Amino acid sequence: MSKMAALLPAPLSGKFTGSFAYDTLKDRLPTILTKVIDTLHRHKNEFFEEYGEKGIEAEKKAIAYLSKLRNELQTDKPLIALNDNLFDTTLWNQHLEYHQSISNEPPSWFQSPWLYTECYMYRRIHEALVLNPPISDFDVFKEEKINGFFESQQAIIVLSTYLQELLKNIADLGEKRLQEEFLKLLQVSLWGNKCDLSISGGKANSQKSDPLQSLQELKSFILVDHTEKIWSLLSNKKKNAQITRIDIVLDNAGFELTADFILAEFLISSKLATEIHFHGKSIPWYVSDTTKQDFNWIIKQMQSSNHKWMSKCGASWEGNLKKGVWVYNDHFFWTSPHEYSSMDKVASDLYTELQKSNLIIFKGDLNYRKLTGDRKWEFTVPFHQALNNFHPAPLCSLRTLKCDIQVGLKPGQGEQFMTTEPEWMLIGKYGVIQFDAAS
Ligand code: F6P
Numbered sequence: 001m002s003k004m005a006a007l008l009p010a011p012l013s014g015k016f017t018g019s020f021a022y023d024t025l026k027d028r029l030p031t032i033l034t035k036v037i038d039t040l041h042r043h044k045n046e047f048f049e050e051y052g053e054k055g056i057e058a059e060k061k062a063i064a065y066l067s068k069l070r071n072e073l074q075t076d077k078p079l080i081a082l083n084d085n086l087f088d089t090t091l092w093n094q095h096l097e098y099h100q101s102i103s104n105e106p107p108s109w110f111q112s113p114w115l116y117t118e119c120y121m122y123r124r125i126h127e128a129l130v131l132n133p134p135i136s137d138f139d140v141f142k143e144e145k146i147n148g149f150f151e152s153q154q155a156i157i158v159l160s161t162y163l164q165e166l167l168k169n170i171a172d173l174g175e176k177r178l179q180e181e182f183l184k185l186l187q188v189s190l191w192g193n194k195c196d197l198s199i200s201g202g203k204a205n206s207q208k209s210d211p212l213q214s215l216q217e218l219k220s221f222i223l224v225d226h227t228e229k230i231w232s233l234l235s236n237k238k239k240n241a242q243i244t245r246i247d248i249v250l251d252n253a254g255f256e257l258t259a260d261f262i263l264a265e266f267l268i269s270s271k272l273a274t275e276i277h278f279h280g281k282s283i284p285w286y287v288s289d290t291t292k293q294d295f296n297w298i299i300k301q302m303q304s305s306n307h308k309w310m311s312k313c314g315a316s317w318e319g320n321l322k323k324g325v326w327v328y329n330d331h332f333f334w335t336s337p338h339e340y341s342s343m344d345k346v347a348s349d350l351y352t353e354l355q356k357s358n359l360i361i362f363k364g365d366l367n368y369r370k371l372t373g374d375r376k377w378e379f380t381v382p383f384h385q386a387l388n389n390f391h392p393a394p395l396c397s398l399r400t401l402k403c404d405i406q407v408g409l410k411p412g413q414g415e416q417f418m419t420t421e422p423e424w425m426l427i428g429k430y431g432v433i434q435f436d437a438a439s
């Protein structure tokens, strides 16, 4: 372990009995695995129709693999190497060797850092499919992601209508009004992060209420709000007619992704940004995270909607992609077990790419865990410090709190919550818009 690493707080881990990490490993993750097994089972006929006996055979083997995986997790077995020969397999196995080398005990599900073991579970789910062609490309979480989008339909209509009305005279909006609209749509994108399907163990978790009407009421639940700083950065660039590249490191598909698209369209139309680079996941991840298929699927759905403003949104988003004003990317690093402070070493190409950005928006809770290394930081530690030298460009986190890490709070604030509302960090009720200038 390096000198620097020795100074960092301990990573969250299932070895702390009763912690959120422990509960997740004990209850939530086995439930997710059971759902995955059920999903494969329910698609048996579909596999047969498409691939004949080979499809059924593959489904059986994948289910056997996943049942064994669930057993390994529930009995805290040592983690094992991957066998699927994908481009990131060696990296995962090197990570395992590293953990073997720093501990006297073989790394196991509950004893190792939680960030590692939870990511490892999703990578093993992927391996269960990859090792079993012809069903290797089947996304076991696709149905839930699609349902999340349809269940949020009313909220999406509200947002699309609002955006299209706003765009009619966007060029004439004064500075103050533009700032107000920016603030609103940033908050809609923040609260969209409540709709993740990993915290709910895969149970429906969509946006049912009007996402704009609730903003005022939700304001007091934003614990850190650096919107002003983000606004100054973007509006100054606009005043100087500079090229402004914003990167959005996406989180969940469904309503959250739609809210991110609404924000991205507003940023381009208002000239607060000149290009948006989206970053998604290259494999199904944490149940509801966005893959390229999900990204394209939502744009197609919007485009083909019967609702005038939804289809208008879909058409202009498709246009943004064609013009190269919007760009979609994925990179293996986003589905690796690594915290972001090691990005420059593990994925230097991605780090160099992010350095070209003027603002990186990290969506969601898992990104916050990776930004802060998933460690037991004191509540008052500055965000800049918790980033542990990860400063490719100015960045901000839009995150609803769904695990027990929070930095950058005022003295006493976290302790106060611990006594009045012990679950405050775990239930997605609170959020942060937390900025770091990277200098
Ligand atoms: O187990 C709950 C959990 O999986 C956390 O590990 C993770 O932080 C969160 O859910 C996922 O949330 P999000 O979609 O906001 O990253």
Ligand code: MG
Residues within 6 Å of the ligand: 196, 197, 198, 251, 252, 286, 288, 289, 364, 366
């Ligand atoms: Mg997610």
